[in-house]
């Protein structure tokens with residue numbers, strides 16, 4: 001099995017450990033399962049309305065449950081398709097054909113490129129050619145061809161990643177194409193082995209993946225059970241985790257243009273408005289944050305104005321969007337529903353951000369009962385570098401259960 005040295009760190013994490021930023025952990029889902037298994041039968045679908053990389057699908061499918069997974073970010077959705085057991089045999093077939101020596105992969109005549117852009121013209125042309133070969137080999141299965149190519153496209157990108165911030169890329173720079181074929185083969189072999197192994201561990205193969213914004217999606221049936229984890233308020237633009245892949249989808253192979261405005265937790269707050277936040281805990285936190293700004297007024301003018309003009313509106317918008325998303329989720333559920341939410345409370349300006357407690361407030365206000373099944377201290381996966389230690393320190397993880405009789 002080849003190495004994955006030239007695969008982007010996010011996909012390397014997904015390929016090797018089935019994890020990326022803010023994925024479910026097995027230990028969390030074990031706790032959910034020990035409760036859920038008492039109530040849920042195998043013939044109903046379990047919903048994850050913001051399903052990321054499909055951690056719920058893999059785990060629950062492994063236990064014998066069917067799942068429906070909604071996700072807004074296209075690369076995360078395409079990753080779900082790649083690991084959906086219904087697609088495994090087709091994907092492995094495509095990989096086998098691609099690894100066959102008779103298949104001629106398109107050549108890149110230059111050994112490197114240097115540009116200010118994310119991709120050179122050579123790379124753009126090459127990705128198009130590579131895609132069309134995979135597309136033909138797959139009997140014109142566009143969705144699977146994209147799923148298969150996407151984790152590899154950053155191999156052709158000109159970028160420098162930030163050593164301290166996972167969502168930051170510096171576009172432009174050098175890209176060496178030397179040895180890309182070996183890297184591609186290593187990737188395909190690794191993926192094929194991984195999918196074959198995963199396939200055996202799925203007890204249930206029926207899983208739906210839906211690329212949609214929770215605020216817009218319309219489902220044909222109601223769900224009794226959901227298992228999910230919310231996007232976190234880390235003032236990051238999560239779509240940038242996949243900036244390269246989204247660029248390829250939008251400009252090279254699909255003309256997609258996803259609207260990331262409603263990606264909850266993203267840090268684009270300027271000029272946006274929001275409505276009333278019902279959660280008492282969220283409002284207390286927002287008041288405390290403003291009080292902190294007032295305190296800093298004399299000693300640290302910059303911090304004071306940062307809180308007022310940026311952090312406060314950011315968190316207010318976050319809490320409002322989470323509230324509205326879960327209201328929408330409630331409309332997708334039956335009136336005897338049960339849900340499990342894995343959530344982390346992080347710390348900002350030395351104040352705990354009460355994400356878990358405010359989610360309980362939101363569900364209580366919709367007529368649900370709630371219970372904290374498990375609380376523990378963890379450090380968050382996914383940050384790199386010393387400057388992230390403030391956010392890294394002491395997260396409280398809650399596993400919440402909400403239910404309606």
Ligand SMILES: C[S@@+](CC[C@H](N)C(=O)[O-])C[C@H]1O[C@@H](n2cnc3c(N)ncnc32)[C@H](O)[C@@H]1O
Nearest residue numbers: 022023024050052053054055072213214263264
């Ligand atoms: C914490 S992650 C879920 C991770 C997942 N539990 C896993 O194990 O991979 C939250 C997800 O919510 C998605 N999301 C954010 N806003 C959304 C929206 N408006 N509609 C649908 N999904 C959204 C994000 O793209 C992100 O993938």
